[in-house]
Amino acid sequence: MKKFLALSIAAFTLVFAVPQVLSAADDAATIKKNMAERKPKIEALKKAGSVGENKAGYLEAMTKETAGKEVKLSDDEKKLVEDENKDRKAVYNAIAKQEGSTVDKVGELRAKQIRSKTPEGEFIQNEDGKWIKAPKPAATEKKEK
Numbered sequence: 001m002k003k004f005l006a007l008s009i010a011a012f013t014l015v016f017a018v019p020q021v022l023s024a025a026d027d028a029a030t031i032k033k034n035m036a037e038r039k040p041k042i043e044a045l046k047k048a049g050s051v052g053e054n055k056a057g058y059l060e061a062m063t064k065e066t067a068g069k070e071v072k073l074s075d076d077e078k079k080l081v082e083d084e085n086k087d088r089k090a091v092y093n094a095i096a097k098q099e100g101s102t103v104d105k106v107g108e109l110r111a112k113q114i115r116s117k118t119p120e121g122e123f124i125q126n127e128d129g130k131w132i133k134a135p136k137p138a139a140t141e142k143k144e145k
Contacts, residue, residue, distance in 0.1 A: 057108060119134060
């Protein structure tokens with residue numbers, strides 16, 4: 001069961017999997033649309049070091065303690081992060097119900113996937129709870145011809 005859940009999460013991407021895992025097509029379409037619209041702004045906040053990806057699979061505003069500098073989000077940016085996290089939780093909940101798991105476990109597995117793909121220098125929270133900047137990705141194997 002755990003292996004199947006892990007494979008499900010690995011294949012899952014927030015933008016494209018939402019319609020398949022949520023029961024209400026209208027809700028799925030709305031969440032997919034909203035997440036896609038937020039993505040460029042969220043990526044800019046992450047690149048600027050204003051927000052990071054925590055170990056539970058959600059965005060988190062950085063603080064002086066976590067980022068090493070004073071970070072202040074505007075009200076619009078705070079709402080953006082809140083809305084993204086609300087939609088992520090809805091997706092995680094739908095997957096958890098489908099797979100017989102928990103929202104927390106799905107979020108943790110998604111966080112691992114996010115950490116493995118986070119661009120160098122963006123903030124991530126490791127499994128121990130420590131905030132770090134994502135390292136340079138390991139060299140990828142050459143594709144076979």
